[in-house]
Amino acid sequence: MNAVDPVPLFFLLGLTAGLLRSELRLPAAVYELVSMLLLLSIGLKGGAELARQPFGDLAVQALAVMVMGMLLPLIAFPVLRRIGRLPRADAASIAAHYGSVSVATYAVAAAYFASRQVAFEAHMPLLLAVLEIPAILVGILLARGLSRDLRLGTMAHEIFLGKGIVLLVGGLLIGWAAGPEGLAPVEPLFFDLFKGILALFLLEMGLITAAQFGSLRRHGLFLVAFGIAMPLFSSLIGATLGLALGLSLGGTAMLATLAASASYIAVPAAMRISVPEANPTLSLAVSLGVTFPFNILIGIPLYHALATRLFALTGGPSP
Amino acid sequence: MNATTRRLLTIVTEAALEQLLVKDLEALGASGYTVTDARGKGSRGTRNAAWGESSNIRVEIVCDAATAEAIAAHLQARYYAHYAMILFVSDVAVLRPEKF
Numbered sequence: 001m002n003a004v005d006p007v008p009l010f011f012l013l014g015l016t017a018g019l020l021r022s023e024l025r026l027p028a029a030v031y032e033l034v035s036m037l038l039l040l041s042i043g044l045k046g047g048a049e050l051a052r053q054p055f056g057d058l059a060v061q062a063l064a065v066m067v068m069g070m071l072l073p074l075i076a077f078p079v080l081r082r083i084g085r086l087p088r089a090d091a092a093s094i095a096a097h098y099g100s101v102s103v104a105t106y107a108v109a110a111a112y113f114a115s116r117q118v119a120f121e122a123h124m125p126l127l128l129a130v131l132e133i134p135a136i137l138v139g140i141l142l143a144r145g146l147s148r149d150l151r152l153g154t155m156a157h158e159i160f161l162g163k164g165i166v167l168l169v170g171g172l173l174i175g176w177a178a179g180p181e182g183l184a185p186v187e188p189l190f191f192d193l194f195k196g197i198l199a200l201f202l203l204e205m206g207l208i209t210a211a212q213f214g215s216l217r218r219h220g221l222f223l224v225a226f227g228i229a230m231p232l233f234s235s236l237i238g239a240t241l242g243l244a245l246g247l248s249l250g251g252t253a254m255l256a257t258l259a260a261s262a263s264y265i266a267v268p269a270a271m272r273i274s275v276p277e278a279n280p281t282l283s284l285a286v287s288l289g290v291t292f293p294f295n296i297l298i299g300i301p302l303y304h305a306l307a308t309r310l311f312a313l314t315g316g317p318s319p
Numbered sequence: 320m321n322a323t324t325r326r327l328l329t330i331v332t333e334a335a336l337e338q339l340l341v342k343d344l345e346a347l348g349a350s351g352y353t354v355t356d357a358r359g360k361g362s363r364g365t366r367n368a369a370w371g372e373s374s375n376i377r378v379e380i381v382c383d384a385a386t387a388e389a390i391a392a393h394l395q396a397r398y399y400a401h402y403a404m405i406l407f408v409s410d411v412a413v414l415r416p417e418k419f
Contacts, residue, residue, distance in 0.1 A: 028356075028374070154339065211373075272335040276401035 014206020043171015046125025093278035096139020100263035120250030212289030227290025231260035
C-alpha cells in the first residue's frame with residue numbers, strides 16, 4: 001500500500017503545537033524565505049513548459065479561468081450578505097478571498113498528484129497567476145461601487161506588485177526564458193527540495209491556522225459552514241470548466257482545487273488597503289481557519305475523485 | 320550641552336500601512352522618520368508578527384510642534400476608524416534643531 005504522505009502531517013504538527021500553545025515558531029525571515037522559494041519554484045516549473053504550448057490554447061484557458069475568478073465572488077457575495085447577514089464590506093472581502101487562489105493549496109495539490117503519478121498540465125502555474133487578481137477587483141467593486149474615490153494608483157500598485165504576483169510571474173518569465181535545460185543548475189534548490197520546503201512552510205501554516213480558531217469561535221457557525229460549502233461548490237465549477245476546456249484528468253482535478261482554494265496573502269493585503277472597513281479577522285478566520293485545512297486534508301483527494309468521476313461519466317474531455 | 324526641544328511622534332500600527340503612511344508623512348512635512356518592526360497586544364488583539372498579516376510597525380518622527388500637530392490630526396482623521404493604530408507625542412531634546 002501507499003506510504004503515508006508526510007507533507008500534511010507537518011501541517012497537523014503545526015496545528016497541534018499551536019492549539020497546545022507550544023512556543024514553536026518559525027522566525028519571520030525564514031517564513032518569508034520559504035514562501036519565496038515556493039512561489040519561485042512553482043513559477044519556474046510552469047514557465048519552463050510555457051514555450052512548448054500553442055499560444056492560442058493558453059490564451060483561451062487564461063481567459064476562461066479569469067472569468068471564473070470574477071464569477072465566484074459574485075456568487076459568494078449574496079450568500080454572505082443574505083444568509084450570513086454580514087455587512088457589505090465584510091461580505092465583499094470574504095467573497096474576494098474565495099474567488100482568488102491559495103498558492104499553498106496549489107503546492108500541496110501538486111505534491112499530492114506527483115506522489116500518485118497523476119499528470120497535470122505543466123502550465124497550470126500560469127492559470128494560478130491569472131486567478132489571483134480578478135477576484136480582488138470584483139471584491140473592491142462589490143464593497144465600494146464605482147462611484148467613490150478608489151485611489152486607483154495605490155490599488156493597482158497593491159494588486160499587481162504584491163510579493164506573490166511578482167515572484168510567481170517573475171518565476172514564470174525566468175522559466176520561460178531559460179527553458180528546461182537552462183534551469184538545470186538551479187534545479188537542486190527549487191525542484192529537488194520542493195517537498196522539504198513545503199513541509200517547513202506547512203508547519204508554520206499549521207501554527208498560523210491554530211491562531212485563527214479563537215476568532216472563529218467568536219464568529220460562529222455560519223462562517224464554518226460557508227468555509228466548507230463554498231469550496232465544495234467552487235470545485236464543481238472548476239472541474240466542469242476543466243472538462244469543457246479539454247484538460248487532462250489531473251488538470252481538471254487541479255483546476256477544481258484552484259477554484260476551491262481561498263486566498264490568504266494577496267487578497268487580505270489588497271483588501272486592507274482598498275476596503276479598510278472590512279474586518280480582516282473575519283475573512284482570515286474563514287479562509288485560513290476553515291477552508292485551507294479542509295482543502296489540504298480532505299478537499300484535494302475529494303476533488304481528485306470528483307474529476308475521476310466526471311471523466312468516467314462523460315468519457316473524458318470533449319474533442 | 321546646548322539642547323533644543325522638539326516633538327517626538329511615535330506611531331504603532333499595522334505593517335500593511337507602511338507605504339501609505341510614509342507617503343503621508345513626507346507630504347505633511349516630516350524631514351525624516353524611523354520605522355522598526357514591532358509586535359504586541361492591544362484592543363485589536365495580539366499582533367505577534369508571526370507572518371505579514373499580523374505584524375506591526377513603530378514609526379518615529381522628530382519634528383517641530385506644528386508638524387507634529389498636523390500629522391497627528393491627519394492620521395486620526397484618515398486611519399483611526401478602520402486600522403489598528405496608536406500615536407503618542409513626547410518632548411525630546413535635540414542637539415541640531417536645524418535637522419528637524
